[in-house]
Amino acid sequence: MARGNAFVATADNPSAVYYNPAGLTQNPGQQLRATVYDVSVQSDYHNATSSASMDDSYKAVPQFFYSYKPDASPWAFGLGVYAPFGLSTEWAPDSPLRTFALKNKQTYVSYNLSAAYSVSSTLSVGAGLTYNRVTTDLSRAIGVFGPTDHFRFKGDGHAVGYNLGVLWKPAAEHSFGISYQAHTSVKMNGTTDTIPLVSGEPSTATFEFPDVLIMGYSYRPTPQWNLEVNLDWTNWDRLNTVTIDKASGAVPLAFNWQSGFFYEFGVTRYLTSNWNVSAGYLYTENSVPDSTYTPAVPDANRNFYSFGVGYTSGNIGANIAWHHAESGARTVTGSPPSLIGATADGIYQNSIDALSLSLEWRF
Numbered sequence: 001m002a003r004g005n006a007f008v009a010t011a012d013n014p015s016a017v018y019y020n021p022a023g024l025t026q027n028p029g030q031q032l033r034a035t036v037y038d039v040s041v042q043s044d045y046h047n048a049t050s051s052a053s054m055d056d057s058y059k060a061v062p063q064f065f066y067s068y069k070p071d072a073s074p075w076a077f078g079l080g081v082y083a084p085f086g087l088s089t090e091w092a093p094d095s096p097l098r099t100f101a102l103k104n105k106q107t108y109v110s111y112n113l114s115a116a117y118s119v120s121s122t123l124s125v126g127a128g129l130t131y132n133r134v135t136t137d138l139s140r141a142i143g144v145f146g147p148t149d150h151f152r153f154k155g156d157g158h159a160v161g162y163n164l165g166v167l168w169k170p171a172a173e174h175s176f177g178i179s180y181q182a183h184t185s186v187k188m189n190g191t192t193d194t195i196p197l198v199s200g201e202p203s204t205a206t207f208e209f210p211d212v213l214i215m216g217y218s219y220r221p222t223p224q225w226n227l228e229v230n231l232d233w234t235n236w237d238r239l240n241t242v243t244i245d246k247a248s249g250a251v252p253l254a255f256n257w258q259s260g261f262f263y264e265f266g267v268t269r270y271l272t273s274n275w276n277v278s279a280g281y282l283y284t285e286n287s288v289p290d291s292t293y294t295p296a297v298p299d300a301n302r303n304f305y306s307f308g309v310g311y312t313s314g315n316i317g318a319n320i321a322w323h324h325a326e327s328g329a330r331t332v333t334g335s336p337p338s339l340i341g342a343t344a345d346g347i348y349q350n351s352i353d354a355l356s357l358s359l360e361w362r363f
Contacts, residue, residue: 001037001356002308002321003266004280006228009177009216011167013360014065017080017114019214020179021126022167024076024116027067032361035063039354041089043298045097047346052097054298055090074118078128083109084181085209089296098141099338101296102150105137108209112163126165133158134186134207138253138296143340145196151251153203153244155190175218183211183238192246203246208238210259224270232262236287254336256292260285266306274313278321280306286330293335298350300327308356317360325352 007015011023014033039061043054061083069076085108091101109132116126139152165179185208192203216230236257244251266280282304288297308321327350335344 001323001354002278002280002306002310002319003228003268004264004282004304004306004323005232005262006216006230006264006266006280006282008165008179008214008230009167009175009218009228010226011165011177014067014078015063015080016067016116016126016165017065017078017112017128018082018084018110018163020165020167020177021078021114021128021163022116022124022165022179023177024067024078024114024126025069025074025118025124025167027076028069028071030363031067032363033065033358035065035356035358037061037063037354037356039352041298042351042353043089043295044349045295045346047096050096052091052095054295055092057090059088061086076116076118076126078112078114078116080112080114080128081109082112083107084212087297089298091295093141093147096342097295097344099143099340099342100140100294100344102139102141103137104139104296105135107135109133110161114163116165122169124167126167128163130161130163131158132161132184132186132209134188134209136188136190136205136207140296142194143338143342148195150193150195152193152195153190153205153251154192155188155203155205157186157188157207159184159186173220175220177214177216177218179212179214181212183235184209192244192251194248198248201246201248203244205242205244205253207242208240210235210238216264226268226270228264228266230262230264230266232264233259234262234287235259254292256289257287258289260287274311276310278306278308278310280304280323282306282323282325284325290332290334291336293332293344295344295348298348300330300348300350302327302350302352304352312360315362317362319356319358319360321356321358323352323354327351 016023
């Protein structure tokens, strides 16, 4: 995080399970890393006649990684539990955007079992098998039956996926990494409430999650410096229209998201054998078009700025990182109307603040 997520060509701690499983061959013995990522997403909306602000409470997202490399073995293994995707937004019940979004939450948790192999002293390959558990809770007001009417879909599902990685270090100064995360299709079973008409109606819906390809290059002019640049392609083109199927009639949710690139740059300076500092920059492209825009997902082009400090003492280590993202003002026009003819058109000012704390133990 402190390096602007530019890590695929470094991948030298147990989080390689996610970033690049081939990097597990760099971690001798057994290593354990636990992280808490605390994030706040802010969105302020206004048009010519009204305004609203999204709840910006901090949400904690835990992660866990473990790696094991036997002595003198070309093999290494890893285990990870993490959330590669997620959503948690909330607009007030009296917001002018209530017919588009109230409280929405989606958690995507991956359980990843990985293995890596050193093909040679300079080349490693890795792969992971993932079991992915997804829960969804989406709600909005209907706007035609009174002030407390609402539509809500709540469900859960699972899918199996995989990720792959390659790490090539032709020289001490240079390292190249590539990783691929396969897409998943998750059928969710749950219930739909259409209040005041129907409550607890059995329903199903299938959500598509993207495949992700990341390529990176790390340059170490001296052992005290590590500079890395990554290009991340996330294929959100897979998410089009999600249909909630139920006995009283299907409800289509049009997303039609677009694929986009993340441009990542990070630098780490090792000050002593105990301390290091990192900084990073990340630019993310907007994936949500105006034609299907929903304030439940206030996406936009964003600039991320990050900084972090790490410390090790013997077999124990700790890292703290912070990042801040600004998108500038996004003007939405041509968004789809609700049942009462309202639209989400207007100006959105979005930002993100997050703090991350990681603890490591080597044994």
